[in-house]
Amino acid sequence: xxxxxxxxxxxxxxxxxxxxxxxxxxxxxxxxxxxxxxxxxxxxxxxxxxxxxxxxxxxxxxxxxxxxxxxxxxxxxxxxxxxxxxxxxxxxxxxxxxxxxxxxxxxxxxxxxxxxxxxxxxxxxxxxxxxxxxxxxxxxxxxxxxxxxxxxxxxxxxxxxxxxxxxxxxxxxxxxxxxxxxxxxxxxxxxxxxxxxxxxxxxxxxxxxxxxxxxxxxxxxxxxxxxxxxxxxxxxxxxxxxxxxxxxxxxxxxxxxxxxxxxxxxxxxxxxxxxxxxxxxxxxxxxxxxxxxxxxxxxxxxxxxxxxxxxxxxxxxxxxxxxxxxxxxxxxxxxxxxxxxxxxxxxxxxxxxxxxxxxxxxxxxxxxxxxxxxxxxxxxxxxxxxxxxxxxxxxxxxxxxxxxxxxxxxxxxxxxxxxxxxxxxxxxxxxxxxxxxxxxxxxxxxxxxxxxxxxxxxxxxxxxxxxxxxxxxxxxxxxxxxxxxxxxxxxxxxxxxxxxxxxxxxxxxxxxxxxxxxxxxxxxxxxxxxxxxxxxxxxxxxxxxxxxxxxxxxxxxxxxxxxxxxxxx
Numbered sequence: 001x002x003x004x005x006x007x008x009x010x011x012x013x014x015x016x017x018x019x020x021x022x023x024x025x026x027x028x029x030x031x032x033x034x035x036x037x038x039x040x041x042x043x044x045x046x047x048x049x050x051x052x053x054x055x056x057x058x059x060x061x062x063x064x065x066x067x068x069x070x071x072x073x074x075x076x077x078x079x080x081x082x083x084x085x086x087x088x089x090x091x092x093x094x095x096x097x098x099x100x101x102x103x104x105x106x107x108x109x110x111x112x113x114x115x116x117x118x119x120x121x122x123x124x125x126x127x128x129x130x131x132x133x134x135x136x137x138x139x140x141x142x143x144x145x146x147x148x149x150x151x152x153x154x155x156x157x158x159x160x161x162x163x164x165x166x167x168x169x170x171x172x173x174x175x176x177x178x179x180x181x182x183x184x185x186x187x188x189x190x191x192x193x194x195x196x197x198x199x200x201x202x203x204x205x206x207x208x209x210x211x212x213x214x215x216x217x218x219x220x221x222x223x224x225x226x227x228x229x230x231x232x233x234x235x236x237x238x239x240x241x242x243x244x245x246x247x248x249x250x251x252x253x254x255x256x257x258x259x260x261x262x263x264x265x266x267x268x269x270x271x272x273x274x275x276x277x278x279x280x281x282x283x284x285x286x287x288x289x290x291x292x293x294x295x296x297x298x299x300x301x302x303x304x305x306x307x308x309x310x311x312x313x314x315x316x317x318x319x320x321x322x323x324x325x326x327x328x329x330x331x332x333x334x335x336x337x338x339x340x341x342x343x344x345x346x347x348x349x350x351x352x353x354x355x356x357x358x359x360x361x362x363x364x365x366x367x368x369x370x371x372x373x374x375x376x377x378x379x380x381x382x383x384x385x386x387x388x389x390x391x392x393x394x395x396x397x398x399x400x401x402x403x404x405x406x407x408x409x410x411x412x413x414x415x416x417x418x419x420x421x422x423x424x425x426x427x428x429x430x431x432x433x434x435x436x437x438x439x440x441x442x443x444x445x446x447x448x449x450x451x452x453x454x455x456x457x458x459x460x461x462x463x464x465x466x467x468x469x470x471x472x473x474x475x476x477x478x479x480x481x482x483x484x485x486x487x488x489x490x491x492x493x494x495x496x497x498x499x500x501x502x503x504x505x506x507x508x509x510x511x512x513x514x515x516x517x518x519x520x521x522x523x524x525x526x527x528x529x530x531x532x533x534x535x536x537x538x539x540x541x542x543x544x545x546x547x548x549x550x551x552x553x554x555x556x557x558x559x560x561x562x563x564x565x566x567x568x569x
Contacts, residue, residue: 001167005202006100009165012209019408020046030098031055034163035064037208038094038200041255043402046411047419048073054134055096060117061109064094065138067145071255074145085269087149091142091158101166102199107178110160115185118158120147133487133545156193158186161200168201175199211248213256213406215317218310219245219299222344225311231351233304233311236291236344239279243332246318246325253329257318275327283341296346297321300361302353313349319362355384378417382455389459390415395466412474420466421452426492427465427499428457428510433552435492460514469495471518476528490545493555495519497527497562506559534558 013033017024020032035049042048051073052066067074068090093114095106113129116122117139124136131139146154160182179197186195220241226234237245248254275294281287298320301313318325324345352358359379377383378399387397396404396414404414425435429452454461472495476486500506502516519527532547535554542551 001169001201001203005206006165009202009206009209012206018410019405020411027098028055030165031063031094031096033209034096034161034200034205035066035094037205038064038092038161038163039066040208040211041252042068042071042073043256044073045398045402045405045416046414047416051075052092052138054132054138056132056134058130058132059135060113060129060131061095061106062093062113062117062135063096064092065135065142066092066094067138067142068092069145069149074141086153086155088155088157089146089149091156092161093158094161094163096163099164099166102162102164102168102171102175102201104175104178106162107175107182110162111178111182111185114160114182115189118142118186118189120189137487156190157196158190158193159196159198161198163200163205165202166199168199168204171199213254214248215257216312216314217245217316218307218312219347219349220310221347222309222342225306230304233347233349235311235347235349237347239290239328239341239343239345240332242297242325242345242347243328246329251333253326257316258322258325272323272327275324276331279327279331283343290343291346294324294345295321296348297324299347299349300358301349301351304349304351311349359384377449380453382453383417386420386453386459386462390463390466393463395463412470415466415470420462422488422492423465423469423495424452424462426496427468428461428513430496430499430507432489432492432496433555435489454510457510458514461510464513464516467518468499468513468516471520472498472524475519475521475524487545487550489550490548493531493548493550494524494527496555497531497558498523500559500563501527504563506563530562531558534561 013030016033017029020029024032031053032049035053036044039048048066052064054065055063068088070087071090093110095110097103097106113131116127116129117131117135120143124139146156160179162179179199183195183197186193219235219237221235221237223236246254246257278290278293297318299313300315300317300319302315304311304313306312328345350361352361362379383397383399387399390397394413396409397420398404398414398416401416405411422435426432429435469491473486473491476491476494498519499513499516500508503512528546528548534557535542535544535547535549538549538554538557540549540551540553540557542549542554544550
């Protein structure tokens with residue numbers, strides 16, 4: 001490890017403080033930074049990082065516990081994310097220590113914890129260690145998805161990352177031995193799986209942080225091209241040249257080029273087997289050119305210029321042809337190709353800078369295929385209107401994932417579409433019992449979506465819902481060091497009860513919430529105490545958090561009892 005790597009890494013991490021949160025201590029900041037670098041290929045949002053952040057009391061050595069299904073972060077109802085016939089489940093467990101060297105104790109702790117946390121035969125009630133609710137929640141998330149997808153023969157990959165500011169190129173023999181023991185422990189739990197242990201030091205984190213995404217790329221072409229006044233292009237690109245176009249300097253696929261492509265790679269399905277078979281035939285008389293048998297690629301850009309036999313395209317986004325692209329990538333990764341392979345792929349380049357025009361193009365190029373409806377929601381006019389309205393008021397609405405994160409905007413001001421959907425259901429629609437569980441449904445189900453993002457509402461309805469929930473969350477959130485972070489359901493219950501109190505009634509209309517002052521710490525504590533007292537008298541079912549029962553029957557009865565006079569009147 002170079003002597004100055006730690007100094008440079010510390011400087012980069014500190015520059016991230018305004019973005020991740022000024023109130024974080026050095027250890028917490030280093031944890032979030034490490035999560036972001038380790039998961040970089042997944043393009044995690046701040047909300048994604050928060051979801052898998054399990055550090056705190058009784059964490060069993062797990063500072064981060066992340067589950068991805070087919071490259072998308074898992075949620076409570078994320079089985080629908082598995083688009084492949086044989087889905088890939090990627091589990092990333094992270095132990096992050098800001099120490100200047102690697103030590104044995106964190107690995108020993110992980111061996112003990114993972115041996116039972118990943119043992120599906122052990123119920124939560126029979127775990128020998130009192131793990132915090134964040135760890136248990138992620139364990140349940142992994143277990144439920146892994147079991148639900150078992151009949152589809154998922155590919156399971158578990159990677160344990162031990163991150164520090166130490167030298168990963170010079171690991172002591174005893175540490176490597178303990179890492180091997182951990183892998184052997186996992187091998188005893190899972191067959192036919194890929195298991196890895198990684199030491200990630202200052203040099204590796206520094207190299208990851210220095211990698212920048214390049215959206216201005218050169219696309220080679222054969223012969224001539226078709227263009228109308230230099231505004232759009234149709235060309236044939238050599239297969240090998242296209243492979244270089246989609247790969248970074250390390251030979252990895254530039255997945256960020258597909259942010260506007262609404263579909264995921266579908267894996268071993270018939271269309272991809274057909275593409276692979278065509279590629280495997282190779283060049284030769286009678287086989288035909290590749291582009292004869294393929295629909296080609298559609299690329300969206302803002303500017304382009306021709307230099308020799310290359311087209312330089314700015315702000316590249318591949319909006320259609322992901323299946324072809326990834327199959328080409330895998331072909332060049334896994335086979336010895338012919339040196340004289342002159343086959344080509346058809347590429348269409350459309351230049352458009354206007355956001356609305358780009359949105360129409362993305363929709364038009366994908367409507368011809370079966371696409372998860374939720375993937376197109378961010379292109380709707382109501383979503384663009386909300387984004388602009390919130391932007392003018394200091395909020396950054398992430399309808400296009402990670403746009404604002406990549407601009408360096410502060411995490412506490414970035415709001416995802418699903419986060420806003422949950423806030424609206426809890427506050428504007430007065431339905432906190434379903435607000436968290438149906439956040440994904442608010443995007444997938446057409447009826448639920450239009451109810452949640454009602455185009456007839458004043459946009460202030462969305463702002464009020466957001467600011468009430470965010471204010472409650474900021475008061476209740478403990479940042480791991482003392483208490484578990486509150487589940488979103490609990491936050492929504494408190495926000496909903498506060499809204500009813502301010503209005504003095506329930507039910508109410510969504511527009512009634514406009515103008516409600518956001519709660520302060522005293523308001524949140526008072527409502528929390530009232531909910532806890534009511535929970536002690538409530539005889540119905542419901543799991544408890546901080547003494548409050550989280551069930552629909554409880555919150556319905558609480559509101560009815562507290563506002564019975566107002567309702568009767």
